[in-house]
Amino acid sequence: MTELDLLLMGPPGAGKGTQGRLLGEALGVPWVSSGDLLRHAVEDGSALGEEARGFMSRGDLVPDRVIVGLMSRRLQEPDARGGFIADGYPRTVPQADALAAALDALGRRLTAALAILLPDDEVVDRLSGRRTCPRCGRVYHVEHEPPVRAEHCDADGACLIQREDDSAETIRRRVAVYHKDSEPLIAYYGERGLLREVDGIGPPEVVAERLHAAAASSA
Numbered sequence: 001m002t003e004l005d006l007l008l009m010g011p012p013g014a015g016k017g018t019q020g021r022l023l024g025e026a027l028g029v030p031w032v033s034s035g036d037l038l039r040h041a042v043e044d045g046s047a048l049g050e051e052a053r054g055f056m057s058r059g060d061l062v063p064d065r066v067i068v069g070l071m072s073r074r075l076q077e078p079d080a081r082g083g084f085i086a087d088g089y090p091r092t093v094p095q096a097d098a099l100a101a102a103l104d105a106l107g108r109r110l111t112a113a114l115a116i117l118l119p120d121d122e123v124v125d126r127l128s129g130r131r132t133c134p135r136c137g138r139v140y141h142v143e144h145e146p147p148v149r150a151e152h153c154d155a156d157g158a159c160l161i162q163r164e165d166d167s168a169e170t171i172r173r174r175v176a177v178y179h180k181d182s183e184p185l186i187a188y189y190g191e192r193g194l195l196r197e198v199d200g201i202g203p204p205e206v207v208a209e210r211l212h213a214a215a216a217s218s219a
């Protein structure tokens, strides 16, 4: 059996979470968001969460060793045996090397790295209007993707929140960190023949079709 091991990359706000959920449902593999895993660790008050908290609220990346352990364990859980969609991981070259080594040890290889492209001014617009369900992680946008009932999640009715790191100053910081630490992964996966770039502008259903086509052509 060939696993469908996919990465969803792109700047903060590119639509990774929105698309990861849709693509996971369409392909029948779990969508695993590194940001959601970290936020749950923070909420649980675990030692790992305590370590991650400060980095996240400043808009910095958490140290590689923290996220590599967390994601490696998650991607080896039984539901990911047939594949996964990793959203927001890897975000640095050392993380990408660690992922390749972990997959290699399992006799697996990445299927493709899907990169959603979005210019910085769109990133700021999307992140400043984002609302998130604290229960299921589903995301909305006050203008572009509003919930049916204002301020409440369509899926489970929970009261939506604005993430602490979706403030103007932290957004600027996260965009800068993306360009410095994460954008080099575009070249990294390009050199390995795994990169599929997809335009992130357009309605979510249209972006979903582009991603689906890119994933299907790689499988």
Ligand code: ADP
Pocket (backbone or CB within 6 Å): 011, 012, 013, 016, 034, 035, 036, 038, 055, 056, 057, 059, 060, 061, 062, 063, 067, 087, 088, 089, 090, 091, 092, 095, 165, 174
């Ligand atoms: P977004 O997609 O909006 O950038 P995420 O939910 O993916 O946000 O990530 C939120 C925060 O969690 C990041 O700003 C960073 O602090 C931390 N984080 C998530 N994934 C990683 C990672 N792979 N490496 C380091 N830090 C990460």
Ligand code: ADP
Pocket (backbone or CB within 6 Å): 010, 011, 012, 013, 014, 015, 016, 017, 018, 019, 126, 127, 129, 130, 131, 139, 140, 141, 142, 144, 145, 200, 201, 202, 203, 204, 207
């Ligand atoms: P990421 O996980 O990459 O940070 P999200 O999926 O959380 O991105 O999307 C960021 C914000 O942009 C959310 O408010 C979401 O509702 C909105 N959004 C996502 N995709 C689109 C799209 N194609 N067009 C307009 N807004 C979008």
